[in-house]
Every structure is written in C-alpha cells, then in structure tokens.
Amino acid sequence: MSKTVTARAHTNIALVKYWGKKDDELIIPMNSSLSLTLDHFYTDTTVTFDSQLVADHFTLDGQSTPVSAKITRVIDRVRTLAGITTPARIDSINHVPNMAGLASSASAFAALALAASQAAGLDLSLRDVSRLARRGSGSATRSVYGGFVEWQMGHDDTDSYAVPYLEHPDWDIHVLAVVVNSAPKAISSTAGMKRVVSTSPFYPAWVEQTAKDMVTIKQAITAHDFTQLGETAEANAMKMHALNMAALPPFSYFSPDTIQILDAIAELRRQGYECYATIDAGPNVKILCQAATKDHIINYIQGLLPTSQIYSATVGPGATICE
Numbered sequence: 001m002s003k004t005v006t007a008r009a010h011t012n013i014a015l016v017k018y019w020g021k022k023d024d025e026l027i028i029p030m031n032s033s034l035s036l037t038l039d040h041f042y043t044d045t046t047v048t049f050d051s052q053l054v055a056d057h058f059t060l061d062g063q064s065t066p067v068s069a070k071i072t073r074v075i076d077r078v079r080t081l082a083g084i085t086t087p088a089r090i091d092s093i094n095h096v097p098n099m100a101g102l103a104s105s106a107s108a109f110a111a112l113a114l115a116a117s118q119a120a121g122l123d124l125s126l127r128d129v130s131r132l133a134r135r136g137s138g139s140a141t142r143s144v145y146g147g148f149v150e151w152q153m154g155h156d157d158t159d160s161y162a163v164p165y166l167e168h169p170d171w172d173i174h175v176l177a178v179v180v181n182s183a184p185k186a187i188s189s190t191a192g193m194k195r196v197v198s199t200s201p202f203y204p205a206w207v208e209q210t211a212k213d214m215v216t217i218k219q220a221i222t223a224h225d226f227t228q229l230g231e232t233a234e235a236n237a238m239k240m241h242a243l244n245m246a247a248l249p250p251f252s253y254f255s256p257d258t259i260q261i262l263d264a265i266a267e268l269r270r271q272g273y274e275c276y277a278t279i280d281a282g283p284n285v286k287i288l289c290q291a292a293t294k295d296h297i298i299n300y301i302q303g304l305l306p307t308s309q310i311y312s313a314t315v316g317p318g319a320t321i322c323e
Ligand code: ADP
Pocket: 043, 060, 068, 070, 071, 092, 093, 094, 097, 098, 099, 100, 101, 102, 103, 104, 105, 106, 108, 109, 137, 187, 188, 189, 190, 280, 281, 282
C-alpha cells in the first residue's frame, strides 16, 4: 500500500475567463486566462493507492460517489507516470458548494493532482502538478498557485500550465461571493463551453478580446489599479456570458437574482462605492471591492436579497500537503 496523502487547494475566481477548449481530452484551452486564488473556499482530498481494492473508490463529503471520467483521467495519468496499476482510494471534502459556479472543480482537481502524485511517490514540480490538475478541470490548472495566477494556454500537454503572476499581492482586494442558489447548475462548465465553441458566432471575437484583456489586466495588477482591474474583469465576464446567449441552442447561467445584483452593483458605483461584478458558470455573482466599502456593499446586497448568503474572501494560498 502507498502512503496516504492529504492535500488542500483553494478555489480561484477568473478575472479573464477560460471558456473553450482546443483539445477536450488534454484540456488545452482556446485562450489564456488569469485568476485570483481565494482563501475562503477550498477542498481537502486524501489519496491512497491500495492493492486491496479491486477498483478506484471515491467518496465526496463522506458519501460514496461514482468515480467520474475527470477523476479517472487524473489518476490514470499518475499511475502512468509512477509506473503502477494499483487502484486508488480517494476521499474528498469540499468547503465550497459543488457545481454551483463557485469553482469546486478548480479546488477539487488541484487538491487531487497534488495528493495523488505524492501518494504514488512522485515528487512533481508545481508546474507539473498544474499540468496534471489541468487534465481534471481547466480552472484547476490555476489553483495550484496562490494570488494572481496566469494559465498560459500553450499548444499541448507540455506547455499548457499556470504560472504565478503575483503570488503575494500586497493589495487591498476583496471578493464577495453572493450565493443566491447553491444547487448544481443545469449545464456543466464542460458542456457549456463546448456548445459555445462549436455554435456561437461570436467565438472568434472572444478569442481576440481575451488576448487584449490579458494584457490590460496584467497592467492593472502590476500598477495596483483597482479600477482598471475591476472594469476589465467585469467586461470580460459579460463577454463570456454573451457567448452563451448567442449559442445554439442558447443558454444562460443568469437567474433573475443575478440581474438584480448586477443592477445593484451599477447603483452602488453611482453612489461612489466602487465595486465590480464577475460571474462564472452559475447564477452567483462575485463582487470585487476594497476594505473601505466592503461592509456597506454587503449590507446593501443583503438588504436587497435577504435570503442570499454572502461570503467574504480575499487572496488565498497555493495548494499544499496537509501534515
Ligand atoms: P463548478 O462551478 O463547481 O466548478 P463544474 O461544472 O466545473 O462546477 O462541475 C464541477 C465538477 O467537479 C463536477 O464534475 C464534480 O463532480 C466535480 N467535483 C466537485 N468537487 C469534487 C471533488 N471534491 N473531487 C472530485 N471531483 C469533484
């Protein structure tokens, strides 16, 4: 039996989104992306390669759960790299709602890649852990690192990985996750982006625009320019969601509450409380803001949507082994 290893990885929020694959198997993206790792949401995953097992076994939050194709891709790759055929026991705890557009797949597969590679006796570089996590879920590529992280799209398995852009930003930046619905979404990220790539007439424009947004957002981070960061992130998210509405058949992750929060953010800005929205594949809105206005923004949104849950996050760390 191999050693038992537990790893923790945090989710990340993309400020320039990954939305579309060039290669579905290896998860090579159509565009580079940039995210901020968050301290509040994370996954702990424990892996043991155990010759007593007849097949891989997975539990999520204590419940025996079918081993997904995404998990198999990561574990099979680890076995190939380690030269073993032993089945794995994988136990994972999400401190993030599953499949609600809060990037559970990002923390999940970054934690799995780190725990499984170590359990198999591999001592991969963080770059190689990032490449391994990518095979589980694209957004997980970035969760290997803390702070602001760039996923350089590359061309193939060897050069598509994340690099830290600014790992320890000495910057007052907060992300409020407004959860209006934590139920699993109807269209997974994987399915949504696949439909968009093959049917959305605006897709070529998206690829062009994100390349420009990458340049602008990096400038904003380097200059600690919160306004430029927020404006770029919000516009990038809206462009992504516009692709979905233009797909065939069209779809949207927005709910009426999503729109209400977007309107509230515009109103808060008019009142001088600077904040910006970004939205992943789900109805929940993440608000970028700074310490001085954070409490006012929380109270305002909570007053508008009393049943919503608002979580306050800031910069989070990279993936680590739990001793
Ligand atoms: P999200 O917005 O939560 O990232 P996705 O559409 O990417 O939603 O779907 C999440 C995927 O990650 C699903 O396939 C789900 O089964 C998987 N997943 C979530 N948590 C874990 C975990 N802790 N370990 C393994 N797989 C997980």
